[in-house]
Amino acid sequence: MSELRKDPITGRWVIISTDRRKRPHDFRLESVQILPDPSCPFCEGHELMTPREILSYRQQGSPNLPGWDVRVIPNQFPVLRVEGTLDRQGEGLFDRMNGIGAHEVVIESPRHDDSLATMSEAAVEQVLWACRERVRDLKQDRRFRYIIIFKNHGTAAGSSLDHPHSQLIALPIVPREVRDEVEGARAHYVVKERCVFCDVIRQETADGRRLIAETADMVALAPYAPRFPFETWIFPRRHEALFEDAPRQEIASLARLLGDMLRRMNRVLRNPPYNLLIHSAPLAEPSGDFYHWHVEIIPKLTKVAGFEWATGFYVNPTSPEEASQVLRDVRG
Ligand SMILES: [Zn+2]
Ligand SMILES: [Zn+2]
Ligand SMILES: [Zn+2]
DSSP states (O other), X not given: OOEEEEOTTTOOEEEEOGGGOOOGGGSOOOOOOOOOOTXXXXXXXXXXXXXXXXXXXXXXXXTTSSOEEEEEEEOSSOSSBSSSOOOOEEETTEEEOOOBOEEEEEEOOSSTTOXXXXXXXXXXXXXXXXXXXXXXXXXXXXXXXXXXXEEEESGGGTOXXXXXXXXXXXXXXXXXXXXXXXXHHHHHHHHHSSOHHHHHHHHXXXXXXXXXXXXXXXXXXXXXXXXXXTOEEEEESSOOSOGGGOOHHHHHHHHHHHHHHHHHHHHHHTSOOEEEEEXXXXXXXXXXXXXXXXXXXXXXXXXXXXXXXXXXXXXXXXXXXXXXXXXXXXXX
């Protein structure tokens, strides 16, 4: 029997299709392979092949020279640009505005064949801290309403360069996926006067069936109604709406759990391509009481097809109880 399940935050329905039940070895897995690339612009020593850096953490050397651990640069082919005014206008039904925003690349390591799963905890912490620092800087620009941090790992997940990197895009609007979470969390708060994410954390840690791993500050779990097989969410235990306000200790704790989760996925799913994103509350909107920042990891194991496009809900062949058990039982 298949089962329809509703996500308690967004109200989004998914079908957990146990008839088509898939275990890790049933997926036609496409492992990520990092190939050497002598002309990679992100490698140490190739600093002059990229736009000038916005931020770097370095042991030695001056900006735009070797000696760095993490480097943030403007995207050479940005989807949105910083210069100009929003100039929002309507044409009857249709709204438009100029493509104002910021698009930055966080180069996570000077080494081409590194990954968040193989880097040291301290190195992953630096990457997360660089993201946090960039958000704190960009949010001073009042044109921006949201800043999304995401990572595409592997060609199948949309990455065009093998060198480990994340991206950060500041947007003049709040994206729909975030809006759905914010509105769902607000509705829950109106009725219960509690944060829905805190409620999920409390229930899942007590229940344990979908819990994967936890540290003193962080919890990793498979959501009750996941869109994708092995979809994993990581939450700080402490209620906080904004990622950029997380203290050092939580960022360090996240680095540890994130590396652990990615190593477990690599073991179970043989180095899968994946997308990773950080959801934080919209800028300049009072949502501190009911929104709760988090990380979502989505291994790329299935294709989004006609049914999903047509309905906006997803068929998932692996139950979160099974996924979390498999991830729980493997050592990272
Ligand atoms: Zn490289
Ligand atoms: Zn909360
Ligand atoms: Zn989210």
